[in-house]
Amino acid sequence: MAVRHEKDGAPGYALTTLESLIAWGRKYSLYPFTFATACCGIEVMGAFGTHYDLSRFGAEVVRFSPRQADVLLVAGTINYKMAPVLKRIYDQMLEPKWVISMGACACSGGFYNNYTVLQGIDKIVPVDVYIPGCPPNPEGIIDAVVRIQKIIETGAPRAAERWPLK
Amino acid sequence: MSIVLERLRERFPAEVVSTHSDFGDDTALVRRERIVEILAFLRDDPELRFDFAMDLTGVDYLGEEPRFEVVYHLYSLEKKRRVRIKARLPEDDPVIDTAVPVWPGIDWYEREAWDMYGIVFRGHPNLKRILMYEAFEGHPLRKDYPKAKRQPTIGPEE
Amino acid sequence: MAEPVEITANVGTPDLQAEPMLINIGPSHPATHATLRFRATLDGETILDLVPEFGYLHRGFEKESEAATWTQVVPYTDRLNYVSPLMNNVGYAMAVEKLCGIEITERCKYVRVIISELSRIIDHMVCVGTNMVDLGALTNFWYFWKPREEVYFLIEELCGQRLTTSYTRIGGAMADLPEGWTDRVLAVCRGVIPECIADVNALLTKNRIFIERTMGVGPISAKDAVSLGFTGPCLRAAGVPLDLRKDEPYLVYDRFDFDVCIGEAGDTCDRYLVRMEEMRQSLRIIEQAVAQLPGGPINIDDPRFILPGKPQVYENIEALMNHFKFIMEGVKVPAGEVYSATEAANGELGFYIVSRGGGGPYKIKVRPPCFPLFQGIPHLVKGQMIADLIATLGSVNIIAGELDR
Numbered sequence: 001m002a003v004r005h006e007k008d009g010a011p012g013y014a015l016t017t018l019e020s021l022i023a024w025g026r027k028y029s030l031y032p033f034t035f036a037t038a039c040c041g042i043e044v045m046g047a048f049g050t051h052y053d054l055s056r057f058g059a060e061v062v063r064f065s066p067r068q069a070d071v072l073l074v075a076g077t078i079n080y081k082m083a084p085v086l087k088r089i090y091d092q093m094l095e096p097k098w099v100i101s102m103g104a105c106a107c108s109g110g111f112y113n114n115y116t117v118l119q120g121i122d123k124i125v126p127v128d129v130y131i132p133g134c135p136p137n138p139e140g141i142i143d144a145v146v147r148i149q150k151i152i153e154t155g156a157p158r159a160a161e162r163w164p165l166k
Numbered sequence: 167m168s169i170v171l172e173r174l175r176e177r178f179p180a181e182v183v184s185t186h187s188d189f190g191d192d193t194a195l196v197r198r199e200r201i202v203e204i205l206a207f208l209r210d211d212p213e214l215r216f217d218f219a220m221d222l223t224g225v226d227y228l229g230e231e232p233r234f235e236v237v238y239h240l241y242s243l244e245k246k247r248r249v250r251i252k253a254r255l256p257e258d259d260p261v262i263d264t265a266v267p268v269w270p271g272i273d274w275y276e277r278e279a280w281d282m283y284g285i286v287f288r289g290h291p292n293l294k295r296i297l298m299y300e301a302f303e304g305h306p307l308r309k310d311y312p313k314a315k316r317q318p319t320i321g322p323e324e
Numbered sequence: 325m326a327e328p329v330e331i332t333a334n335v336g337t338p339d340l341q342a343e344p345m346l347i348n349i350g351p352s353h354p355a356t357h358a359t360l361r362f363r364a365t366l367d368g369e370t371i372l373d374l375v376p377e378f379g380y381l382h383r384g385f386e387k388e389s390e391a392a393t394w395t396q397v398v399p400y401t402d403r404l405n406y407v408s409p410l411m412n413n414v415g416y417a418m419a420v421e422k423l424c425g426i427e428i429t430e431r432c433k434y435v436r437v438i439i440s441e442l443s444r445i446i447d448h449m450v451c452v453g454t455n456m457v458d459l460g461a462l463t464n465f466w467y468f469w470k471p472r473e474e475v476y477f478l479i480e481e482l483c484g485q486r487l488t489t490s491y492t493r494i495g496g497a498m499a500d501l502p503e504g505w506t507d508r509v510l511a512v513c514r515g516v517i518p519e520c521i522a523d524v525n526a527l528l529t530k531n532r533i534f535i536e537r538t539m540g541v542g543p544i545s546a547k548d549a550v551s552l553g554f555t556g557p558c559l560r561a562a563g564v565p566l567d568l569r570k571d572e573p574y575l576v577y578d579r580f581d582f583d584v585c586i587g588e589a590g591d592t593c594d595r596y597l598v599r600m601e602e603m604r605q606s607l608r609i610i611e612q613a614v615a616q617l618p619g620g621p622i623n624i625d626d627p628r629f630i631l632p633g634k635p636q637v638y639e640n641i642e643a644l645m646n647h648f649k650f651i652m653e654g655v656k657v658p659a660g661e662v663y664s665a666t667e668a669a670n671g672e673l674g675f676y677i678v679s680r681g682g683g684g685p686y687k688i689k690v691r692p693p694c695f696p697l698f699q700g701i702p703h704l705v706k707g708q709m710i711a712d713l714i715a716t717l718g719s720v721n722i723i724a725g726e727l728d729r
Binding site: 275297 | 378379382384386387388390391422423425550551552553554555564566571572660661662663665672674676678687689691695696699700728
């Protein structure tokens, strides 16, 4: 049961204790599916590495099967050939799921404005958090994961619930 | 003139249209009819021994006739030399014989030239699209293909 | 009571129908490093036929470069082989400088050698690290990422970016080396990098499991490798001593003393050994290059190619106009065509540039080193098993950014 409230001017939802407990568990054990196609994939590997260490935030267990993953981390350029693959992977994930769009290419096509690059994955999947940068620092990825954790914690509506945009 | 271009001119006097060595690269523009013989000669001749096909690409000289050009870059491991062979193809008939019998490694380069430019390689074992998806229409690297053309996507409505 | 039934052992499978199975591997698959796809025809686990497919990261490098100026192409080249971006920058700048007929300064040549060798080291670290992840040896991946971060700190100091560096310019580089940078490079090259190489070596090279998984896996003969167009570590592992740094020395490689590593069988184990040894040789080159590094300017003194300095741009009207024309219209490069090749981490990285004069290229074709390697994968693994395909694919180091452009 969610009750709408305002805090610091930002809308949010207050959760019941059980839901808060579930949200707490969920946010600290995110299973990312790293859909890493290009250069951003190398920075994802850096984020999971020992220096930046994403496992401090609980998102350590990387699952390469969409059935087992929570968060779809799209890192890299998606072109028209790859787009159906991405959509299929997204559809195969189970609810609740979140999508992080990492890097300029995934957010909006990057500086590739041509016949082959999809100008942003939000044309085909709903995105919760966008990370700008080309490529973003691994700290950007950590920031995105923390934002997803905030979304889970406050019970804010996921992007998938507002999709498709009319 | 370098030994490569000399030998080529000597052996195929009617086929070699022009040669140059600008910027240090030996280049020969040849007719497309006997291209396989020319390439096989370059590979097998004991003075030349071009055993590596390093690159094959097409170039679109829109506005010129013949419009397309197929460019082969070859390297000789033994003699440590390079040569560039070019052949022009007209717009209405961009067909040239495949070089796969000479170097099997040139297979995918020819597929890419077909995909990007629409240059047909006669006799190629598998001339299909390689970089673009199969249902793609058009040949993107041609100069008259608009750069920022969007393609159909599957979206939430579908 | 029923009669006892005689049960015979099931010797062979005369009644079982066996058909080859067609499965699809990729394009979203952890072991294909994303974006590569195979259609494998299998008999049990044995590969009868393999059809590779790629193009899932085709980003239109050539089309974009046709619409850009010469300097604007440099960021696009970073994203080709994104694990060793500085080498692509160097290769492209060398090709355009060949076309312009300009000779860069001595200091710039040495700096380009240092950054190329650092890039080669980090590329080989990614290759071996991710190859081992596919085989289940995750520790090496973490071990190799530590020196990579150290090198990234150096690169970030140099050009402001860790991965997409865009460091070289036509006629020189973006900026000169920071104060004390070479000391820090030497500290990393004498400290973290050799330690990590030694650690991974200790874990893998004499490891029974590693040897069983990689020796004899994905072999290729020298003759086949040459006819398929292989270059780089994969060709050298097959026994062919082709290294452009020795055979067609460019920059100042002829002044350094280093060895070219040759393998024998061309299998995965040899590729791994060649890469490990190449990293050690790169460290040797960096030591010598830093010792011999001359002073002087990093850019050539030619107003046709180099941006005027900011103090002049602010005070002098000619410099302002010059600056404006460079940025808006691009460097004016003479007409012609050129092919320039460098020994990138994966093999021969070639740039074929066609120019019609003017501020931007007419055509740039990149000859990616992994293109013939990926084409040769079916040849390497035919008759072997799926697990061998995974081991071989990792060792061949296919970087999709370069393969698909």
